[in-house]
Amino acid sequence: GAGVSQTPSNKVTEKGKYVELRCDPISGHTALYWYRQSLGQGPEFLIYFQGTGAADDSGLPNDRFFAVRPEGSVSTLKIQRTERGDSAVYLCASSPDLRTSGNKRDTQYFGPGTRLTVL
Amino acid sequence: RKEVEQDPGPFNVPEGATVAFNCTYSNSASQSFFWYRQDCRKEPKLLMSVYSSGNEDGRFTAQLNRASQYISLLIRDSKLSDSATYLCVVSQFAALIFGKGTTLSVSS
Numbered sequence: 001g002a003g004v005s006q007t008p009s010n011k012v013t014e015k016g017k018y019v020e021l022r023c024d025p026i027s028g029h030t031a032l033y034w035y036r037q038s039l040g041q042g043p044e045f046l047i048y049f050q051g052t053g054a055a056d057d058s059g060l061p062n063d064r065f066f067a068v069r070p071e072g073s074v075s076t077l078k079i080q081r082t083e084r085g086d087s088a089v090y091l092c093a094s095s096p097d098l099r100t101s102g103n104k105r106d107t108q109y110f111g112p113g114t115r116l117t118v119l
Numbered sequence: 120r121k122e123v124e125q126d127p128g129p130f131n132v133p134e135g136a137t138v139a140f141n142c143t144y145s146n147s148a149s150q151s152f153f154w155y156r157q158d159c160r161k162e163p164k165l166l167m168s169v170y171s172s173g174n175e176d177g178r179f180t181a182q183l184n185r186a187s188q189y190i191s192l193l194i195r196d197s198k199l200s201d202s203a204t205y206l207c208v209v210s211q212f213a214a215l216i217f218g219k220g221t222t223l224s225v226s227s
Contacts, residue, residue, distance in 0.1 A: 031213065033213070035215075042123070042206050042208075042217030042218050042219050042220050043163060043206075043215070043217045044217070045214035045215065045216065048213050048214060050213075055213065056212070056214060058214075059214065091162060091163075106213075107165055108165075108215060110162035110163050110164070112161070112162050
């Protein structure tokens with residue numbers, strides 16, 4: 001079946017602009033996660049949703065970052081007033097259920113990412 | 120101190136070699152442990168979960184030592200296709216916490 005998809009695959013923008021990154025999770029997955037991966041680093045957690053609600057947004061670096069998932073499926077990560085330091089690959093993942101200890105249905109499947117470059 | 124620490128490598132080994140990666144984590148409340156594989160400019164993919172009893176999947180063996188907060192991955196009979204970055208991952212709740220990754224290059 002179809003995996004997690006993300007659009008656009010690449011986004012180049014200028015400092016100060018607003019960008020939106022989209023994630024389509026695997027159909028039926030209730031949990032959705034956003035991560036950011038800078039060059040030479042592992043992915044860094046940003047936020048996750050259970051259904052429509054943001055269950056944990058503790059990883060968002062500041063108030064320029066915001067994410068929504070209004071219908072419990074597609075999610076959009078929004079970045080205002082972009083800065084050069086925001087340049088990274090933004091990864092989305094989904095899982096059938098929210099993580100609980102020993103729950104095999106919580107495996108996170110990642111999309112190909114959006115490579116954001118802020119000039 | 121980083122939550123998950125790994126030797127970044129690179130590890131350069133010939134085909135057929137056995138190679139071991141190690142990882143330490145700082146949060147003793149971590150409940151779940153994984154190794155993910157990431158190919159160049161691709162997304163991470165789950166390689167295997169790691170359990171205290173140890174687990175094996177073909178040529179791959181993972182071990183967890185909760186007392187030492189240490190995770191390992193052993194790859195036997197390395198193949199060219201094993202060349203990738205291996206990410207050590209821990210989780211207390213939903214969020215995955217990744218190490219920087221260890222780069223493996225297998226040559227013929």
